[in-house]
Amino acid sequence: MLSATGSLQRCFQAILLLALTVFLLAIFLNVDIRLLMSFLGDKAEGPPITNVMFLKTHKTASSTVLNILFRFAETHNLSVALPVGSQFHLGYPWLFLARYVEGVEPSGPKRHFNIMCNHLRFNLPEVQKVMPKDTFYFTILRNPVFQLESSFVYYKHHAPAFRGVASLEAFLASPWTYYNQSLGLSNVYARNNMWFDLGFDNNAPAEEGYVRASLAAMEQRFQLVIIAEHFDESMVLLRRLLRWRLDDVVSFSLNFRSQRSVTSLTPEGRERAQRWCALDWRLYQHFNRTFWAKVHAELGPQRLRAEVELLQVRRHELEALCLQDGGPKNQLQITDRILRPYQSGKADILGYNLRPGLDNQTLQMCRRMVMPELQYVAHLYTLQFPENPPKKIPFLE
Numbered sequence: 001m002l003s004a005t006g007s008l009q010r011c012f013q014a015i016l017l018l019a020l021t022v023f024l025l026a027i028f029l030n031v032d033i034r035l036l037m038s039f040l041g042d043k044a045e046g047p048p049i050t051n052v053m054f055l056k057t058h059k060t061a062s063s064t065v066l067n068i069l070f071r072f073a074e075t076h077n078l079s080v081a082l083p084v085g086s087q088f089h090l091g092y093p094w095l096f097l098a099r100y101v102e103g104v105e106p107s108g109p110k111r112h113f114n115i116m117c118n119h120l121r122f123n124l125p126e127v128q129k130v131m132p133k134d135t136f137y138f139t140i141l142r143n144p145v146f147q148l149e150s151s152f153v154y155y156k157h158h159a160p161a162f163r164g165v166a167s168l169e170a171f172l173a174s175p176w177t178y179y180n181q182s183l184g185l186s187n188v189y190a191r192n193n194m195w196f197d198l199g200f201d202n203n204a205p206a207e208e209g210y211v212r213a214s215l216a217a218m219e220q221r222f223q224l225v226i227i228a229e230h231f232d233e234s235m236v237l238l239r240r241l242l243r244w245r246l247d248d249v250v251s252f253s254l255n256f257r258s259q260r261s262v263t264s265l266t267p268e269g270r271e272r273a274q275r276w277c278a279l280d281w282r283l284y285q286h287f288n289r290t291f292w293a294k295v296h297a298e299l300g301p302q303r304l305r306a307e308v309e310l311l312q313v314r315r316h317e318l319e320a321l322c323l324q325d326g327g328p329k330n331q332l333q334i335t336d337r338i339l340r341p342y343q344s345g346k347a348d349i350l351g352y353n354l355r356p357g358l359d360n361q362t363l364q365m366c367r368r369m370v371m372p373e374l375q376y377v378a379h380l381y382t383l384q385f386p387e388n389p390p391k392k393i394p395f396l397e
């Protein structure tokens with residue numbers, strides 16, 4: 001009797017000591033207890049959000065986001081609003097219409113999809129015809145100076161405004177010499193391209209009232225606007241709002257250039273780019289502000305740092321697991337044709353080789369992470385519409 005009480009007491013003391021040690025250790029290691037708890041119980045309130053519309057802007061790291069959404073759709077057996085027939089985008093640069101989506105008959109029964117993320121020019125009423133009411137809308141923006149620089153290299157042979165000029169610096173020194181506004185759609189890559197993708201007029205004067213009204217309309221519709229320059233912070237915030245798992249938002253950079261095809265502008269060129277793309281500049285400034293406000297409201301600096309670190313550690317793990325030599329390759333080095341990215345303009349677009357000898361399940365997971373955009377569109381199309389002829393990828397034919 002006596003010894004039983006004694007051992008109970010000892011046991012109690014031991015537990016108390018252990019709790020105290022953990023507590024002191026936590027303080028010593030400067031660990032936020034709430035953070036610790038949140039990782040232990042990584043269950044956010046409610047199930048993951050599965051109805052998502054991503055407005056894919058051009059030259060903004062959006063292909064990497066597309067890969068994240070495609071992977072989520074494929075592994076969760078969700079339906080994707082894919083381009084009709086042999087197309088690879090949803091009618092861009094024309095304003096989006098519901099009938100650009102495979103399986104949507106204008107006079108047929110209503111059909112809704114879970115995920116929509118291929119290139120399109122935003123047109124809300126038509127998007128609403130194919131996306132459910134509770135859809136989460138988000139998009140990505142990039143500093144317009146760098147966006148334009150990337151666009152110039154990528155669309156060098158495509159946009160008439162860029163064709164006849166040797167450098168972006170020269171273009172910006174006298175844009176009206178090269179940019180013909182009445183050529184309309186073929187020149188959209190050359191001025192305020194993000195503003196255009198959002199469904200607005202990229203040649204409108206940047207008047208205060210017009211800009212404010214357009215930004216307010218965007219605020220109304222998009223629950224989140226992420227920022228390419230802060231990609232990891234963006235993924236942390238996206239994951240939190242969608243209530244997804246960490247691995248769902250871990251990605252490798254896709255459709256990006258080798259350093260060789262990146263040029264930087266002079267300070268004067270940058271200022272000219274800001275003036276030339278004044279609408280995009282206002283757009284970016286505004287949403288860069290709201291992005292950080294949202295990050296601080298949702299996470300706070302300490303938790304943000306911890307979650308970004310978690311994301312980066314996991315990315316490094318997956319790079320080491322999946323990728324040959326742990327990093328990107330230029331297209332001539334990529335042995336599996338299906339993993340070669342589409343090349344455009346003067347850009348040298350990189351891709352990946354997978355590490356040989358992966359077990360089947362890991363291989364499937366890694367392949368999804370490095371699958372270039374066009375190949376992934378074609379792959380999902382075949383899964384979703386096995387009875388239709390498969391999409392042909394012209395540069396692989």
Ligand SMILES: *[C@@H]1O[C@H](CO)[C@@H](O)[C@H](O)[C@H]1NC(C)=O
Pocket residue numbers: 077
């Ligand atoms: C995926 O969805 C299709 C149709 O929506 C269904 O027939 C199939 O059983 C689902 N598969 C899994 C693994 O959930």
Ligand SMILES: *[C@@H]1O[C@H](CO)[C@@H](O)[C@H](O)[C@H]1NC(C)=O
Pocket residue numbers: 180181182183
């Ligand atoms: C711009 O394009 C229009 C339509 O093709 C053409 O008529 C006009 O001459 C062009 N303007 C200049 C300055 O090249």
Ligand SMILES: *[C@@H]1O[C@H](CO)[C@@H](O)[C@H](O)[C@H]1NC(C)=O
Pocket residue numbers: 143285288289292
């Ligand atoms: C975006 O916001 C961050 C944080 O406030 C700031 O440091 C950065 O300079 C902003 N970027 C631009 C291009 O204004």
Ligand SMILES: *[C@@H]1O[C@H](CO)[C@@H](O)[C@H](O)[C@H]1NC(C)=O
Pocket residue numbers: 360361364
């Ligand atoms: C590997 O997995 C795929 C897809 O799950 C399956 O179709 C294939 O038969 C598997 N291959 C082997 C060798 O197990």
